[in-house]
Amino acid sequence: MPTNEQCKKFIDEIAPLVQKYAKERGYKIVSTVIAQACCESAYGTCALSPYHNYFGMKCGGSWKGKSVNLKTKEEYSPGTLTNITANFRVYNSMEEGVKGYYDFIAWSHYANLKTATTYRQYAERLQADSYATSSTYAQTLCSIVEKWGLSKYDPAESKQPMVEVKTMKPILTVGCLGDDVRLMQFLLNLKGYSCGSVDGDFGTKTKEALGDYQRSHPECGTPDYKCGPKTWGSLLS
Numbered sequence: 614m615p616t617n618e619q620c621k622k623f624i625d626e627i628a629p630l631v632q633k634y635a636k637e638r639g640y641k642i643v644s645t646v647i648a649q650a651c652c653e654s655a656y657g658t659c660a661l662s663p664y665h666n667y668f669g670m671k672c673g674g675s676w677k678g679k680s681v682n683l684k685t686k687e688e689y690s691p692g693t694l695t696n697i698t699a700n701f702r703v704y705n706s707m708e709e710g711v712k713g714y715y716d717f718i719a720w721s722h723y724a725n726l727k728t729a730t731t732y733r734q735y736a737e738r739l740q741a742d743s744y745a746t747s748s749t750y751a752q753t754l755c756s757i758v759e760k761w762g763l764s765k766y767d768p769a770e771s772k773q774p775m776v777e778v779k780t781m782k783p784i785l786t787v788g789c790l791g792d793d794v795r796l797m798q799f800l801l802n803l804k805g806y807s808c809g810s811v812d813g814d815f816g817t818k819t820k821e822a823l824g825d826y827q828r829s830h831p832e833c834g835t836p837d838y839k840c841g842p843k844t845w846g847s848l849l850s
Contacts, residue, residue, distance in 0.1 A: 694814070
C-alpha cells in the first residue's frame with residue numbers, strides 16, 4: 614500500500630507532465646487525468662508502474678511497441694470482478710507514458726474528452742466511453758480529485774466548486790465489490806486500520822477494519838460496519 618508521502622510524491626512528479634501534454638494537445642482538464650494515473654497505477658506502486666504505463670492501457674491491434682502480459686481484474690457485470698490476463702503497453706519513462714496516454718485518447722472514440730470543461734464532465738465521459746469496465750469509475754476519479762485537491766492543476770476557467778462526498782459515494786456493505794471498495798480499503802490501510810490487500814472485495818477483514826475505524830471516530834456515528842456518508846466524509850478528510 615502506498616503511504617501518504619508516496620501518493621503526494623507521485624502526484625508531484627506526474628502532474629507537470631500531464632499539464633504539459635494536455636496543453637500541447639488542446640485538452641482543458643488536467644485533474645481527472647492525474648486522478649486516472651493515481652487510480653490505475655495505485656499511485657505508481659502497481660505491477661504496471663515499472664513499465665511506465667500509469668493508465669492501464671492495453672495493447673490493442675494498433676500497438677507496435679513493447680508489451681508485458683499481466684494479471685488484472687475487470688468488472689464485466691456490475692459488482693462482479695473477473696480475473697484475466699492481458700497484454701499492456703510498455704514505455705521507457707514517466708514522460709513517455711504520459712505522452713502515450715494522450716496518443717491513446719487521440720482515437721476518435723475519445724474525441725469528446727477534448728471538449729470537457731470540468732473534471733467531473735471529463736470523468737463521466739471516460740466512463741461513458743468505456744475507458745474502464747468499472748461501474749463506478751467516474752465516482753472514483755472525482756473522489757481522488759477532491760481528496761488531493763487536484764483541480765488546482767486545471768486552468769482557472771475549468772475549476773468548479775467541490776461537491777460534498779455524500780452526493781458522490783454509494784453506501785458500501787459486506788459483499789460489495791468494485792473500485793469504491795478499493796478506495797475505502799486504501800484509505801483504511803492508509804489511516805492504520807489494516808484490511809489486508811486492496812482487492813475491491815468487502816469481506817470479513819474489511820468489515821472488522823471498518824468497525825474499528827468507526828469506533829475510533831465518533832463523527833462516523835454508531836458503528837454499523839457500513840461505509841455511508843458520515844464514514845466517507847471522515848475517511849476522505
